[in-house]
Amino acid sequence: MELFGEKRILTVTQLTGLIRGVLEENFEHVWVEGEISNLAMPASGHLYFTLKDAGAQLRCVMFRASTRALKFKPRDGMGLIVRGRLTVYDQRGDYQLLVEYLEPRGLGALQMAFIQLKERLAKEGLFAEEHKRPIPRLPRRIGIVTSATGAAIHDILTVLNRRFANLEILLYPVRVQGEGAAAEIAGAIRDFNRLGMADVLIVGRGGGSLEDLWAFNEEEVARAIHQSRIPVISAVGHEVDFTIADFVADLRAPTPSAAAELVVRSKSELVAEVDSLSHRLLQAIDRRLAELGGEVQVLSRSLKDPTLLLGHLAQRVDDLAGRLTLACRGGEERRRHLVQVLVNRLRLQNPEVEVERGRELLLGLTNRAERAMERRLENAREGIAFSAGKLEALSPLATLARGYAIANLLPEGTVIRQSSQLAAGDRLSLRFSKGSALCRVDSCED
Amino acid sequence: MAVEKFETSLKKLEEVVKKLEGGELSLEDSLKAFEEGVRQAAFCNKKLNEAEQRVEMLLKQKDGSFGKVPFRLDDE
CATH class of the missing domain: 2.40.50.140 (Nucleic acid-binding proteins)
Structure with missing residues (x-):
């Protein structure tokens, strides 16, 4: 034109x-x-x-x-x-x-989006510490939200299998990248919550580019994690990758393998903890009984000579008075005076007269007390033998090897703790450190 | 929940052991504490050994319910 x-x-x-x-x-x-x-x-x-x-x-x-x-x-x-x-x-x-x-x-568009969403959610309080739920130390069922064919589930199961962790694992397969991935991940978290199918969730995927990891930077996933009542461990990409999901999650594992380690480590720690407590329990009761046995001996000796006891008491009064004075040293004059009054009153209540009056009674009681204490100690030892038998399953200590035996009434197998449980003619099984014996009760005494 | 029960039990066991180690209890109370400790330790061990290793995959059905199938890695 x-x-x-x-x-x-x-x-x-x-x-x-x-x-x-x-x-x-x-x-x-x-x-x-x-x-x-x-x-x-x-x-x-x-x-x-x-x-x-x-x-x-x-x-x-x-x-x-x-x-x-x-x-x-x-x-x-x-x-x-x-x-x-x-x-x-x-x-x-x-x-x-x-x-x-x-x-x-x-900045790239995705980086900008990441920064903007992070700012907005932070302002809304989604990352706040007080929203973080504690991760249970002994989860029974672990829910995993990731791809069924990805590196993450492979890594997680490899770690769990290696450690022989007795855990129930429920995989909820989702797409972890591409269109619709975020919706699937968020949906899986909501389904786990709706059905109460797990005690803890691991949500993640293996490493990849920023684009590959993008679903874990989507608001929908962040909201689902935030609203989850089940604690969520995020496990996205490699150590260096931080996603929005990591900030919202109750705990961030640097990688999927690390998330698995976290769960099994806590379990083997628990096993060790229970073992160690069981061991301490046994040692403590042994020590306590030895102490109490010692006290019985000391007491019986003192009872034989009340003047000795009296001496001890007098010494204790002096000792307490001394400590009281010491504790109040540097205080006001009035307080020191009060202490003096108290000390005097303590001295006035010297138990000498009382003890003199009770001397005869005391001597009479000495033998009975001694016998009673010995009997109680004997009962106590039986109690320990019984409990130790139960503890055998938990503790590496072979308690029975220390010479105790457990008496079980046949045929029910009831453990016998006192002779009143028995009647003449009853059949017993006595369990020793090695082997057992079948016995019949001739007679019973208290 | 079972999880909470385990943690409570572990805590109780710890308290009992500490009390017993304190050495202030009477003979009667020492034995009671010991028995309580044995009970809690047994419970903890039971819980620790309870779950079997099981790996399953959830399959969402059309009606929204879920089915479970055993899950194995391809290279196993």
Whole structure:
């Protein structure tokens, strides 16, 4: 078409159409960088803004279909790189860039989205310490949300199998990358909660690029973890990868293998803890009985000579008085006086007279007391022998080897703790450290 | 929940041992404490040995319910 050769008159619409044709043909695919201003997003969902630099401005529009793929929110003042094609908005005679894709300048779009979501959720309190649920030390059922074919489940099961951990593991297979992965992961967490199928959840996947790990940076996953009543351990990618899921989770494991280690380690620690407590329990009761036995001996000796006891008591009074004075030293005069009064009163209540009066009674009781204490100690030893028999299953100590035996009434197998449980003619099984014997009761005494 | 019961039991066992080690208890109370400790230790051990290793995969049915199938790694 010859526009300038002869006088040909065009309508505005025709000219605009021609200009549009030229622009659209020649600027079909351009990349531009600049700073956003006059950003507007009306209810239509389209995005309008001006891209500018020091020398010029460019009107831009991004239609809703394209904005939906945006992971982050553009803001005024943000540096952008955009891709699109030029066109003309006929009604206004403006040319504008139809933006198909945009990303923040400097940072990648995903990084920007990550930072923005992290800021927003942090402000909302999703990462707060007080929301963290404690991880149970002995989980019975572990729910795992990951791909059934990925590295994560492989690593987790390898660790668990190696350690022979007796655990029940429930895998909820989900896609861990690509479109729809986030929804599946979040759905799995919600299903576990709805059905109460696990005591703790491991949510994660093996290593990959930022794009591969992206599902774990999605808000939907973060919310599902936050709302989970079951404690969640996140296990995404490698040591260096941090995702939003890691911040919301109750515990972050650096890798899926580490998550598994965490669970089994806590179990073997528990086994050791119970073993050690059982051992201490046995030692403590042995020591206590020895002490009590010693006390009985000391007491019986003292009872034989009340004057000795009296001496001890007098000494104790002096000793206590001394300590009382010492404790109050440096205090006020009044307090010292009070102590003196107390000491005097203590002295007045010297047990000498009482003891003198009770001497005969005491001597009479001595033998009985001695016998009673011995009998109680004997009963106690029997009690220990009985309990130690039970503990044998838990403790490496072969208690029976110390010479105790357990008497079981036949045929029920009731453990005999006192002779009143027996009648003449009853049959007993006596269990020794090695072997057992069948016995019959001739007679019983208290 | 079973999990909480285990942790309570472990705590009780620890308390009993500490009390007994304190050496302040009478003969009667020492024996009672000992028996209590034995009971708690037995419970803890039972819980620790209870669960069998089992790996299963959940399969969501069309009606929203779940089925379980044994899960094995391909290279096993």
